Amino acid sequence: MPCVNPDGTLTDSARALLRLLGNPAAPEEIARRLDRPLFSVRASLRELVGADLVRAEGGEFVVTERGQSRL
């Protein structure tokens, strides 16, 4: 799902994902915990990494300080 609205605000699905990533998690676990399809989680993570709201650590992802500040 898209993470950033045209006006720059975060979507509800993005907020849910950022809240979950207070601890590192792999895409498969994120998909399971949020009950979202894996393809959708991957696309969202790509967008959030591009916006520096999430960073990749090995095969897992975790919220950045910038991402934390947007919550």
Next chain:
Amino acid sequence: MPEATEIHSLPRLGSPAPQFEAVTTQGTLKLEDFRGTWLVMFSHPADFTPVCTTEFVGFAQIHSKLRELNCELMGLSIDSVYSHIAWIRNIEEKLNQKITFPVIADLDRKVASLYGMIMPGESKTETSRCVFIIDDKQVLRAMIYYPLTTGRNMDEILRVIQALQTSDKHGVATPANWRPGDKVIVPPANTQELAEQRTKDAAVECKDWYFCMKELK
């Protein structure tokens, strides 16, 4: 000066599905995002048209069954994402059917061209009714091409996926009109020794050494 001939290529079965990135009703998606699940990617000629509407309802109705088969669903037409959204909302309002899968807005025809979805003899501006079945390793496994006039059969799309997954799991082939639970075809013997063994194998039923079937347990 000879006229230039435009070549329209199709993707190949058994080869990696062409990769792409596309704007969809569920954000920008890459084919790579679907790795690990099967994918039914289908095209339709145009939003707000009747045959396509019946197909969208049909695809939505099999979406949960597809997910039970570890298979996702994605549509495509050469319409804008705004047209897609309006049409999806119209389907939900008028036909009480929620559309749960993403739909590619392929305005620049990039994906349509990669996958040979446009049949100039039918339309130079709309995709035909194409279905691409891509496995969890992103290999293209089956293609179905239907004309603009004829809506597709959802049961057949489900059946093909079930057949392919059965073949992958058990190393068998499936006969005409196969349904889950039916007997499957044992790969034909490719040596004289195996041909002889096959005719004596009580676990399989053979019409002849090359034509043997069995039940899956």
